Amino acid sequence: xxxxxxxxxxxxxxxxxxxxxxxSLQAWKVQYLGRSAALSKILDNMGDLTKEExxxxxxxxxxxxNTLQEAFAVRxxxxxxxxxxxxxxxxxxxxxxxxxxxNRGRLHPATQTLRKIYSIWADMGFxxxxxxxxxxxxxxxxxxxxxxxxxxxxxxxxxxxxxxxxILRTHTSPGQIHVMRARAPEPxxxxxxxxxxxxxxxxxRAEIQxxxxxxxxxxxxxxxxxxxxxxxxxxxRMFDQNVGTRFRAQHFPFTEPSAEMDIECFICGGQGxxxxxxxxxxxxxxxxxxxPTVLENGGxxxxxxxxxxxxxxxxxxxxxxxxxxxxxxxxxxxxxFLEQF
Ligand code: PHE
Numbered sequence: 001x002x003x004x005x006x007x008x009x010x011x012x013x014x015x016x017x018x019x020x021x022x023x024s025l026q027a028w029k030v031q032y033l034g035r036s037a038a039l040s041k042i043l044d045n046m047g048d049l050t051k052e053e054x055x056x057x058x059x060x061x062x063x064x065x066n067t068l069q070e071a072f073a074v075r076x077x078x079x080x081x082x083x084x085x086x087x088x089x090x091x092x093x094x095x096x097x098x099x100x101x102x103n104r105g106r107l108h109p110a111t112q113t114l115r116k117i118y119s120i121w122a123d124m125g126f127x128x129x130x131x132x133x134x135x136x137x138x139x140x141x142x143x144x145x146x147x148x149x150x151x152x153x154x155x156x157x158x159x160x161x162x163x164x165x166x167i168l169r170t171h172t173s174p175g176q177i178h179v180m181r182a183r184a185p186e187p188x189x190x191x192x193x194x195x196x197x198x199x200x201x202x203x204x205r206a207e208i209q210x211x212x213x214x215x216x217x218x219x220x221x222x223x224x225x226x227x228x229x230x231x232x233x234x235x236x237r238m239f240d241q242n243v244g245t246r247f248r249a250q251h252f253p254f255t256e257p258s259a260e261m262d263i264e265c266f267i268c269g270g271q272g273x274x275x276x277x278x279x280x281x282x283x284x285x286x287x288x289x290x291x292p293t294v295l296e297n298g299g300x301x302x303x304x305x306x307x308x309x310x311x312x313x314x315x316x317x318x319x320x321x322x323x324x325x326x327x328x329x330x331x332x333x334x335x336x337f338l339e340q341f
Contacts, residue, residue: 001042001049001057008038009064016075022083025076032068039065109322109341110211110330113314114193117213120237121191124230126215129182129190131175133197137165139174143297144254152253157199159208168197172214173254176290176309179216180298187219188307193314204326211314216290218300218307224257224289227308231287235263238317244270246281255288255309267323275323282320285312 012032019025031037039061046054107115118128146152156170175192192214200206217226232245244264252258262283265276272278287310292302300307315330322341329337 001053002060005039005042005057005060005064008032009067012068013071016071019075019079022076022079025072025079029072033065033072106338106341108330108338109318109324110315112341113318113321114211114213116238117312117314117317118191118193120234121213121215123237124233126189126191126217129175129179129192130194131172131178131192133169133195134161135167135169135174137167139177140167140169140171143177143294144173145291145293145297146253150253152251159197159199169194170198171196172212172311173309175214176216176254176294177298180218180295180300183218184299185301185305187217189217189219191215202328204328207315207327207330209331210316210327213312213314215310216307217309218290218295218298218305220305222289222306222308224308227287227289227310230308231261231285231310235261235284239263239266239321247287248283250286250288252286252288254291254294256291258286258288261285261287261310266320275320284317284320285310287311 012028015028015032019028032039034040042057042061046058049057122128140156140158141150141153142148158170159168161167172192172194175194179188179190179192193211195209196212197209198206200208202208217230228247235243235245243266246262247259248262250258250260260283262281264270265273265280265282267273267275268280270280272280276282287308290307290309295302295305295307315327318324318330319327
């Protein structure tokens, strides 16, 4: 009997050594320590043994049970450790490999320029005022001193809607009327940014949609000197502290006198290059003193109030800053273009 018990122990321990996965380990436990295992049977049949044999066999069986239970625990721990090591090896991370770059979102170049423009004007005390992109002909033209059939309307090729008199604004200037009517007779210092639309042939130099940033200051005794000083200060903050500026006479129906502001070409420093078309100057905005008729249309008495206005194109400014030669790049959403900013 004792020999039989020893044999069971030997077989059990030998089997245990061979076990390589936890499922077989469980099967082993059932086989050697379970209810119907050989050892349990011996205990069940103790009654068949002699009085003398019983305590000896009982002790033997229990000793072996303990030994096997211990061996089972040790083997289980070893198997767990083994499987951890295995997965560590197979899922090994090579920390010396260069990381993969994340696809980082970023602001559109036009938005970057817009934000810079906003912050400069904010520093100078100009609030942002927004008005609608779908506009009445009345605001886009008539109230800006361009009655029906006025030849100057041809400067702005217009998208009309199916509703007569409702158009897509061709510039941000109708916002001048909106803000004046909202604020009169208080003094005004605002910028009016937003999308504009023109019925153009799309080329590398012309788009049917683009941003403008309009500016308007209305108050008592505002002069052309204020216009020049304010816009020059803007150009210095936007481009370079030492940038040269000049004002050229222009004509807009809603300002009188009207001008365009140029800055010294920052590519060639005024020497002449392909970007400035060998003039040494880059045109960046249109401006002028608000026309008395426009002031009146906005609810201000031109005898008492005066003001200046300006309008610039942030995409055009971005093109100059980064030497982008095709305006169509702005709305194409080509990653290779956008990623560069
Ligand atoms: N609205 C003009 C344009 O679109 C620009 C401008 C704005 C000129 C304000 C003078 C004053 O071309």
